[in-house]
């Protein structure tokens with residue numbers, strides 16, 4: 583396994599997803615809220631990108647649109663070369679299932695299924711056979727090999743989130759979107775989880791996009807993208823918790 587080279591601005595990077603002039607308006611007339619106001623953003627392939635910004639700056643909206651969970655009011659979103667807004671609901675569902683992985687704050691595991699069944703469910707729904715070697719390697723790295731026969735209620739929060747990460751990684755999706763993935767974890771489990779996400783990027787070439795409020799969590803990323811009032815407000819390469827905190831303070835957080 584080789585580590586990815588250090589990331590710097592202008593480096594020659596492949597683009598896993600991008601937005602062009604993306605606008606999202608919620609509501610109408612007087613009550614309309616412009617949550618995204620013309621955002622041009624490239625998500626680099628094989629990198630770990632964190633999206634940060636003040637409350638209400640548009641982070642969740644951005645992630646939902648990038649992941650095809652919602653559609654914009656203007657502009658475009660591309661996953662690879664696929665323009666998501668051009669797809670029917672059915673085609674979009676297939677893209678989400680086959681090309682995107684999700685890790686949510688609330689784990690979103692099915693309680694009646696074992697850890698192994700939860701991990702393999704998306705592949706099963708897609709009618710695909712799991713790569714057993716990759717599955718074994720993944721659960722070993724994630725430290726859940728001995729817990730595979732257990733249901734979520736029999737696992738700790740940290741173990742449940744690692745099952746969710748395995749579920750996201752097992753199909754090697756083009757992008758994994760993580761929404762405050764450490765929000766329900768204690769500090770130790772949170773750091774372990776972030777370390778696993780970072781390793782999935784640097785060892786396996788996975789592309790990860792994470793929304794977080796936590797500067798320490800963001801410091802695990804290769805790049806932090808800052809949003810303010812629905813617009814891009816800066817970016818930090820090779821972030822540290824301090825550099826992120828400084829940037830957020832400048833945005834008035």
Ligand SMILES: Nc1ncnc2c1ncn2[C@@H]1O[C@H](COP(=O)(O)OP(=O)(O)OP(=O)(O)O)[C@@H](O)[C@H]1O
Pocket residue numbers: 608609615616617635636637638639640641642643644
């Ligand atoms: N479904 C909705 N209907 C109306 N307004 C919405 C809706 N979802 C979000 N908004 C508004 O859009 C703006 C951006 O919201 P968004 O949730 O994307 O921000 P955020 O940066 O993720 O915030 P937070 O950090 O508080 O989670 C906010 O002003 C919010 O109130």
